[in-house]
Amino acid sequence: MTGELSPIDKAKFVAAKRAAEMVEDGMRVGLGTGSTAAWLVRCLGEMVSRDGLKITAVPTSSRTAALARDVGINVVSLDEAKWLDMTIDGADEFDADLNLIKGGGGAHLQEKIVATASDQMVVIADASKSVERLGAFPLPVEVLPFGWQSSQALIEETLVSMDVMGRTTTLRMNGDAPFVTDEGNYILDLHLKRIGNARQLALVLNQIPGVIENGLFIDICDTVVIGYGDGRVEVRDINEGTVEKDRLDFAETDNLFTDLTD
Incomplete structure (x- = not known):
């Protein structure tokens, strides 16, 4: 009740x-x-x-x-x-x-x-x-299972030039296996702590091969x-x-x- x-x-x-x-x-x-x-x-x-x-x-x-x-x-x-x-x-x-x-x-x-x-x-x-500024919550990025580790590496390389405080990325898990979305894809969680320019980050992430969509709604x-x-x-x-x-x-x-x- x-x-x-x-x-x-x-x-x-x-x-x-x-x-x-x-x-x-x-x-x-x-x-x-x-x-x-x-x-x-x-x-x-x-x-x-x-x-x-x-x-x-x-x-x-x-x-x-x-x-x-x-x-x-x-x-x-x-x-x-x-x-x-x-x-x-x-x-x-x-x-x-x-x-x-x-x-x-x-x-x-x-x-x-x-x-x-x-x-x-x-x-x-x-x-x-x-929140005053986005980023404390890990940013989800949906990626193709094919070559997901390469996509992760490209994302981490891209984050170096972005206005963020953290650059750690993790594969979302469901127990001992990767979490799988309704579309059959994986999710990488980006632990950024603070996002300085959310609009720019959203656009840049979606240009990376293997990335399907990110969790920024601008x-x-x-x-x-x-x-x-x-x-x-x-x-x-x-x-x-x-x-x-x-x-x-x-x-x-x-x-x-x-x-x-x-």
Whole structure:
């Protein structure tokens, strides 16, 4: 029940609940991947079953697709939907310009494709994801398995000329084997500590042979919904230059999310 949630989970819940209120009947909506996005899917599922909300959803990963179907949301592919009204997703970090680092869940390739095929992107996050400068969270870079070590070497060589504090790169693992994305690729995590010029780094990384996509989302996010553990919610709109503040009440008997895990 929400009354038993930790402050960080309460923050994720209220951010997701507030963002779900932005979804209108008939919309085509991109659904993100990760623990915060999972709260959103459950909120939308409740609106579908309780209020008769009719939406068409494009998930950004196989696990989001499975959850969406479980809660009764109509799921289609991006090719079927063609274009989306809105994508709602989480983030590992966001700065004052709403530039993001994403990919902690390993789905940033699909997430970026879906987000850029939308009229607007809304990010939901707890307040801890707000940073002055991107880079504390390791930057995910999806690479082809073929020659991944060569790609890693080229990335490390490229980082020497970039405005970053750290240059360590590691292959993401799943137990004793490399983590494999939905597209069958590997992920290299770049431990940069601080990124001085995120736009330049995003462009340069994607020029390296073997690199599929990086986790920097530059000029893609339009709105961020920030949740706090006490129920406060802040909505920042980068296009309108507005900041709205609200507070959502918790229903102590609400058990929509008792089986969600990070």
